[in-house]
Amino acid sequence: MSTDVSYTPEEVAKILRISKFTVYELIKRGDLTAYHIGRKVRVEGADIESYKQKSKGINSLASPLDPPALSERLNHCSPSDEGLVICGQDIVLDILTRYLEKQFPQVHFLRRYIGSIDGLMALYRGLANVVTAHLWDSDTNEYNLPYVRRLLPGHPTCIINLVYRMEGFYVAKGNPKNITTWSDITKPDVRFINRERGSGARVLLDEQLRISEISHKDILGYGDEEMTHLAIASKVARGEADVGLGIEKVAMQFINLDFIPLHKERYDLVIRQEDLERPHFQALMSILKSPSFRNEVMGIGGYDISRMGEIIAEV
Known part of the structure; x- marks a missing residue:
């Protein structure tokens, strides 16, 4: 990656190995510096490198996406x-x-x-x-x-x-895979997108799997993680996953999502x-x-x- 070149959000996503939606969240929060040319967003290579250095420990807690302990x-x-x-x-x-x-x-x-x-x-x-x-x-x-x-x-x-919030499944409009229960996410044609370990949604999922005696190995995509409810909903809305777990409030922001309520938290x-x-x-x-x-x-x-x-x- 050259520090003298500007990149699109899609290119930044590939460089950082995160979703394009996450790149926009970083820019919105001010964690990643960007500028506009008309309606197009660009990020300088030097700013990408600066963000990567911050992610190694300095002020990196401000973003939930950083990998350090x-x-x-x-x-x-x-x-x-x-x-x-x-x-x-x-x-x-x-x-x-x-x-x-x-x-x-x-x-x-x-x-x-x-x-x-x-x-x-x-x-x-x-x-x-x-x-x-x-x-x-x-x-x-x-x-x-x-x-x-x-x-x-x-x-x-x-x-x-x-x-109090309602936790449930994000699914595509019309719920084409007919996902309504915890066991439905084990269907072989269903792609799941998970929250990170330590989040409340992840704990709820793992507890429900334990109660239902469902092995996480039976869930396609159990190891694929995103760090926010918005990122989960966005991935389902884009068709990159069939189902994810999150709160109802976020589902209300997507016109092409349905929400399946499961658990009031x-x-x-x-x-x-x-x-x-x-x-x-x-x-x-x-x-x-x-x-x-x-x-x-x-x-x-x-x-x-x-x-x-x-x-x-x-x-």
Whole structure:
């Protein structure tokens, strides 16, 4: 790859070995610098190289697409008195961060797009302040509490509901492969696209496979992973997969997708109990209960806010 040449998003996708949709997400987030010539997007070779170097450890947690281990990715992103790290991938967190930034313009709020298990590990290691989780435990039919107890031993935490969401299958319009149950994804003509390990959707899938005594070896595409619900939905919408697992809200953004509801999940915030009295966290709790925030979240659709701001448990 020449650093003196500009590339199209399709060419960047081949260079980085990711989907074209993911390239556009990187550009949208500002992780990959690009410019426009009319309606066409171009990326300089030097900027691709810069992104690759960042992905090796420096600030790479800002994108969920980077390959380094969690401890390496978080190395340069520790919380401080001047900044708060908020981990999670849902758009509701972006709205929440915007409200916090309005109240505390002097504070640097860092958004980190990582999955539930990685987020809890970051909280345990003192590398995050607010994390989200939607981890279903099949033994107790409970969300998040069993995982918080296991992954944050000896660290008192508070679990606060953000929203409820519906998890289900993304399928092509009309559901041509007639996919309605977990066992249907084992059909020999069905191509599945999976979420990354540690995400709540991946945990839900693996738990359901265990209960149903389905081997992942029977699923075509089980090892093919994407890092966001949007990327999963986009791949199904483009016909590169027949089915993927994600939330209903994302399916609503694609006119050529149907959504098969399977499991209502509780999407919670997890913070340290010792932080509850700090001004930033008191403001967070107030925002969750404010009519303006609740109306904005309700207005975008796809979420149940009936328990938003409620303390689910103190662990």
